[in-house]
Amino acid sequence: MKLSLGPLLYYWPKQTTEDFxxxxxxxxxxxxxxxxxxxxxxxxxKARDWINLAKDxxxxxxxxxxxxxxxxxxxxEIKVLKQLCENGEFSVEANDLGAIQLLSEKKxxxxxxxxxNCYNAHTLKLFVNKGMQRWVMPVELSRDxxxxxxxxxxxxxxxxxxxxxxxxxxxxxxxxxxxCFTARSENKAKDDCELxxxxxxxxxxxxxxxxxxxxxxxxxxxxxxxxxxxLNDVESMKNLVDVIRVSPDSLESLQTLSSFKQQMxxxxxxxxxxDLQCNGYWHQIAGLSLAT
Amino acid sequence: xELLCPAGSLPALKTAIDCGADAVYIGLKDDTNARHFAGLNxxxxxxxxxxxxxxxxxxxxxxxxxxxxxxxxxxRWFNAVDKCVDLGANAAxxxxxxxxxxxxxxxxxxxxxxxxxxxxxxxxxIEFYKQNFNVKRVVLPRVLSIHQVKQLARNTDMDLEVFAFxxxxxxxxxxxxxxxxxxGESPNTVGACSPAKYVRWxxxxxxxxxxxxxxxxxxxxxDEKAGYPTLCKGKFTVDDQLYHALEEPTSLNTLSILPExxxxxxxxxxxxxxxxxxxxxxxxxxxxxxxxxxxxxAPDNYRVQQDWDAVLANVSEGSQxxxxxxxxxxx
Numbered sequence: 001m002k003l004s005l006g007p008l009l010y011y012w013p014k015q016t017t018e019d020f021x022x023x024x025x026x027x028x029x030x031x032x033x034x035x036x037x038x039x040x041x042x043x044x045x046k047a048r049d050w051i052n053l054a055k056d057x058x059x060x061x062x063x064x065x066x067x068x069x070x071x072x073x074x075x076x077e078i079k080v081l082k083q084l085c086e087n088g089e090f091s092v093e094a095n096d097l098g099a100i101q102l103l104s105e106k107k108x109x110x111x112x113x114x115x116x117n118c119y120n121a122h123t124l125k126l127f128v129n130k131g132m133q134r135w136v137m138p139v140e141l142s143r144d145x146x147x148x149x150x151x152x153x154x155x156x157x158x159x160x161x162x163x164x165x166x167x168x169x170x171x172x173x174x175x176x177x178x179x180c181f182t183a184r185s186e187n188k189a190k191d192d193c194e195l196x197x198x199x200x201x202x203x204x205x206x207x208x209x210x211x212x213x214x215x216x217x218x219x220x221x222x223x224x225x226x227x228x229x230x231l232n233d234v235e236s237m238k239n240l241v242d243v244i245r246v247s248p249d250s251l252e253s254l255q256t257l258s259s260f261k262q263q264m265x266x267x268x269x270x271x272x273x274x275d276l277q278c279n280g281y282w283h284q285i286a287g288l289s290l291a292t
Numbered sequence: 293x294e295l296l297c298p299a300g301s302l303p304a305l306k307t308a309i310d311c312g313a314d315a316v317y318i319g320l321k322d323d324t325n326a327r328h329f330a331g332l333n334x335x336x337x338x339x340x341x342x343x344x345x346x347x348x349x350x351x352x353x354x355x356x357x358x359x360x361x362x363x364x365x366x367x368r369w370f371n372a373v374d375k376c377v378d379l380g381a382n383a384a385x386x387x388x389x390x391x392x393x394x395x396x397x398x399x400x401x402x403x404x405x406x407x408x409x410x411x412x413x414x415x416x417x418i419e420f421y422k423q424n425f426n427v428k429r430v431v432l433p434r435v436l437s438i439h440q441v442k443q444l445a446r447n448t449d450m451d452l453e454v455f456a457f458x459x460x461x462x463x464x465x466x467x468x469x470x471x472x473x474x475x476g477e478s479p480n481t482v483g484a485c486s487p488a489k490y491v492r493w494x495x496x497x498x499x500x501x502x503x504x505x506x507x508x509x510x511x512x513x514x515d516e517k518a519g520y521p522t523l524c525k526g527k528f529t530v531d532d533q534l535y536h537a538l539e540e541p542t543s544l545n546t547l548s549i550l551p552e553x554x555x556x557x558x559x560x561x562x563x564x565x566x567x568x569x570x571x572x573x574x575x576x577x578x579x580x581x582x583x584x585x586x587x588x589x590a591p592d593n594y595r596v597q598q599d600w601d602a603v604l605a606n607v608s609e610g611s612q613x614x615x616x617x618x619x620x621x622x623x
Contacts, residue, residue: 070467071413071435071464071467072413072414072416072417073413073414073435073436073437073440074440074443075415075443075447077414078414078415078416081416096411096413096414096416096417097410097411097412097416097417097420097421098412098413098414098415098416098417098419098420099416100420101416101417101419101420101423102416115467117360117387117388117389117409117410117411117466117467117480118389119360119361119362119363119388119390119480119481120360120361120362120363120366120388120390121363121390122361122366122389122390122393122394123388123389123390126389126390126393126424138469138480139469140469140472140473140478140480140481145362145363148362148363148364149363151363151364152363152364172469172473174468174469174470174473175463175464175467175468175469175470175524176435176463176464176467176468177435177462177463177464177538177617178434178435178436178437178462178464178616178617178622178623179462179538179539179617179622179623180623181537181538184537185530185531185533185537189620189621189623190620190623191620191623204530204531205530206528206529206530206537207528207529207530208507208508208509208526208528208529209508209511209527209528209529209534210508212507212508214474214507214528215528215537215538217530217537222463222470222538224473280476281472281473284476285476286472286473286474286475286476286505287469287472287473287474287476288473288474288507289476
């Protein structure tokens with residue numbers, strides 16, 4: 001099993017982002033995903049900067065993948081996507097079918113990201129034929145679902161043609177909207193958002209009237225209120241999962257990578273998850289639940 | 293421009309046809325469609341009757357097969373496609389790639405429409421579905437502005453269908469897991485958002501509370517109108533500010549931009565609401581028939597009539613309507 005650091009879902013200043021990745025390159029991650037996946041207005045780092053950062057980090061023995069946007073609505077966004085697809089060096093994480101179309105046209109190998117609706121082995125087979133090398137399972141799916149899909153893939157003779165990656169730590173990306181919920185939370189229109197999400201390096205928490213944290217607002221993306229944590233489930237990933245993903249929210253995420261590494265080596269202890277963590281999806285129950 | 297109306301039952305189907313729908317869309321009585329609710333949809337007997345009624349009136353029938361096939365259970369989705377063909381339906385509305393692949397290979401003559409649940413919002417994605425499955429029409433998610441809809445229409449020769457009226461999904465459809473995060477069940481996996489079996493109402497000292505799988509969605513004072521606890525339309529706090537953090541209970545209504553949709557060459561306007569009653573279907577269908585006819589008769593004189601708006605407001609969530617993402621200000 002390998003460890004990956006997923007794309008940064010939040011909007012950080014350029015220097016903070018670059019500093020973070022200078023630390024990340026020394027972390028336990030085997031794979032690092034780089035790029036903006038949420039909002040095309042976030043341009044502290046432009047496509048060219050992400051590609052340059054990828055080149056810079058690539059010298060240091062880790063696999064680098066360029067991640068692309070989940071919700072593509074404007075021709076200008078397709079243009080940026082093309083730029084990523086034509087980078088000539090790195091594989092790309094597709095988060096929209098449009099990206100799979102462009103990547104397969106150019107015969108660039110790709111990772112099928114978690115924002116793509118791939119729910120069964122027939123779909124996996126079609127994507128493998130298009131150049132998919134790794135599948136990041138949709139976050140709402142369980143271990144049972146994965147097991148069934150992979151059993152089918154095995155029967156079809158395609159199981160060895162791609163890797164499986166699971167989103168295992170971080171606030172889950174659950175939905176994408178035209179509306180910017182961070183701008184709305186500041187009473188701003190999206191067109192006048194002033195890129196206010198840069199003020200919330202870990203998104204904005206939203207609670208019920210009883211104080212239960214149900215969402216984290218991150219621009220047009222709505223995330224799970226609780227932090228998904230499969231640290232105690234690493235054992236059950238063996239022989240199913242090839243790559244474990246940690247979604248970064250701070251330098252602490254690099255510590256989290258180390259904790260997963262320990263678990264993978266069989267040296268980790270069970271951890272007690274607190275009230276703001278969940279693991280339900282993996283156990284085929286409500287995502288926000290905590291199976292013990 | 294086609295007027296496409298929802299039919300969750302045989303009476304609703306007949307009503308839609310009688311009131312001026314050019315086409316109706318229906319679902320089978322299982323989890324292969326995104327309105328998998330108790331008491332809704334068509335068993336084999338009703339399917340045959342419904343299809344006959346549509347044919348007798350020279351209208352079109354679309355069958356929604358728009359959830360995602362579960363591993364090892366694909367047969368159910370493939371059977372739904374077989375049924376759709378046996379019925380002589382005019383089109384299948386499909387979201388799942390496995391199901392599209394099956395339909396395109398086995399029934400090259402079956403007209404395929406890409407469900408909104410497939411979330412195709414750009415020319416590259418549309419091209420993917422066209423090249424791989426010969427999709428003839430794409431139903432656009434309710435996340436695009438009218439400007440973006442027009443732009444798409446200019447840049448693709450694909451037939452486009454847009455949502456014209458009904459409950460407003462504020463997330464890109466098919467890519468929203470909020471429902472399974474709260475309940476374990478989502479539109480993609482079981483064909484329902486905020487499923488009714490998880491809903492609980494409770495009178496408390498602080499007001500009438502609506503809960504979904506025990507999570508407080510909203511609290512109503514005696515003078516407030518309570519609505520179904522679709523979780524994205526609840527009241528939540530951000531930094532102690534209490535408001536509809538995602539969206540108010542409201543319905544989409546595009547009567548005012550009908551001329552723009554017409555001029556953009558949109559093929560079909562879709563009315564949401566297979567879960568609604570035949571009475572709803574009747575009112576909505578009549579208003580939209582009148583609006584489309586009025587435009588076709590005298591495009592320059594098209595005006596939204598007050599009585600149309602009144603009827604629509606009456607059947608809308610929270611009695612209010614919005615242009616949703618079509619209008620940039622909403623975003």
